[in-house]
Amino acid sequence: MIPEILAALFFGLLLLGLHRKVVARIQKRPGPPVWQEFLHAAKFFWKQTWVPKTASSLMFVGIVLVGIGIWVAALLVVIAGGNILIIFGIYMLQKIVEHGFGLSSGSPYGKFGGVRSVISAASEIPLFVSVAAIALFTHSLALQDIVAYQAVHGPLLLIVPPAAFAMFLVLLSKMPGGPFSVVEGKELVSGYKTEHFGFFRAGLYVCDGLKTTVLLWTFVLVFIGGLPTAGFIIVMVILMIILSFTCALTPMLTPFDSVTLQTLVTGAMLVYVGCIAAMGVPG
Amino acid sequence: MIAVGGEPFYYLEFGDIVLYFSPVTTTLFVLALLFTLFVLASRPERQVDIAFGSDAYLAKVITPGELHFRKFMATACGLASMGAMVTGDVFDFTLFASLVGITNIGIVAAVKNRHVQNAAYQYGLVSLSATVPLFSGAAMVAATTGTLSLIELAKGTYPAVPLAVKSFLVLGIIGEGMAPFYAAKAEMFRAPGAPYVIMCSLSSLLIFLRVVEIAMTM
Amino acid sequence: MKKKDARIIAALTGVLMGVLYFPYVAGLITFWTYGALLVIGAPVFFLAAGFAMMAGEGEEDDPFIGY
């Protein structure tokens, strides 16, 4: 399992580097090298670190533990083909981790990042509607059952495209620089990350790397199905490039505009799922 | 039956109310437990504010009395969410949810900040009125199926719960602080005392996750 | 945390995770037992290693307030 975790971490950081590269090329900048995020993580790990004077020290340190722990757990659940609700539960916990990072230091900038992250809690709701849509077809939420269903009936991407779109929006809200990424807006210095420096920040990069891999992998597993390893890598890279294009070509919304938009999407999804449920599932 | 949360591997019986530990409920339970331990063990941060007009800044300090009260409330909130995570009974779940709503107000009730207090007041009104759809949802589950036990409902031998009843239940939980009704909750986050205010958000997220599981199980 | 303690914790968790990998591959301990160990051990190892190597010695600093 250790090799898988390290591979997922490395791959996720590379994907984030690719994201930066693509966005930079769209903006006619050369952009950093693809392994830039990895270099960042390594650089931060070897910097002198301490806990700020005003911080709630246990929370300040503990939240890094929680952040890394939950994403390792999420990765293990994906590897084992476990329940998709657990993965999404962990995904929602990422919100709490953001609050913890932002609020525990006592810095006003971190605080703003944390409050922003509460406001953007709407980004999770489309997720559950798409889960409901999936459950209507597969009658199970275990990843291995979903993959097995798709092996028989073809990818869910073609069966329930709106659910895939809703989950795509969810992925988008976790990408740096996307339209819904209000938590990391540039006017907030570094948002919730402001006060975590040194190896705490390196821990944050570990979280980000694992998170990127887990989320993209889950998306591919749920909506496209089982593939050989090379296939997974190729599809995830393609998905990442699509996400990067979306991020680069859309403006960032204000916090409550992003809430409104996501709520409207959720409403539309609810109507859609209601229609499926009312008409009965084919097959 | 849709095995939404996976097969339970342990049952804990309190009379008719049976707590069950399936992979999903156990994960949520452990997370609630973890943050409750944080609340118990950690000291609050001193929130730094910039004093406008000069280059001074001040750190807000939480007094011991306020600290104890908020720690108590946040712990109660953690216990309530832990209960809500594993309970196997619809009515018991709604009780835990309303307990979470009340303790959330308690967490920020001690803060001497007019803005936060106003937000908490509005939040309190919403979570109060949310108990109406919440409990009526539970009551209608009992009326339309004859049982309240999720374990029995999951077996599929009872009549299906109408969609409108499920929406009542979900709406009641959403009123406890999920989108788009959490504007007050976000303002409550401006209160100092990081470990305690985090409990506000954690409890409503966890309870929402759980109600999704419940609505899909029924 | 004292640097010495951090070093001991990092070494302990690192060795534990490394050593138990072999019985896991051999099938002696289940996936989820070893998984639980990793979920707890990996972040602890990471932070303890960080503390052991790079913990600041001097007085703590104030948070960043913008100037």
Place this chain on the structure above:
Amino acid sequence: MIRRISNVISHFDHILPLFAAACAIIAAIAIISLPFTYVPDQLYPKTINRASNLDPYDRGGPPFTQAVIHSQYPGNSPSAGYVTTYLTPFSRFLADSTAHLGTTIVAHPGGILDEILYNTRGLDTVVEPTILFIAFAIASYLFRREE
């Protein structure tokens, strides 16, 4: 349009009307989807004796014996049905002499908590008073805060 909506939802004074509107919509959907079928095979059924002084709370039968309760898992609570009709002597006196006492949760220690909750539903009896006491704790803290 989106901006106008977000202006409304961003202000916490607006969320109560917003929530009320949401409740109204769901209630309207519920009314449209009526009738729901009532399942007569209910847990905790009871026959109401309108003549009793304990009217809505009287479960029937003499005190200190086991009332008939249809519970979900009878094996888990062999003593179910005993305490539902249990009254302390003083409560018994109140119940015999007036129709208006001993019917609320705080009326009298040993009075009737709630005829369904009491001892048929183990954990609920704990959670429900807890909610009350937490509410009392908040209220008393706020009241005494300035001292």
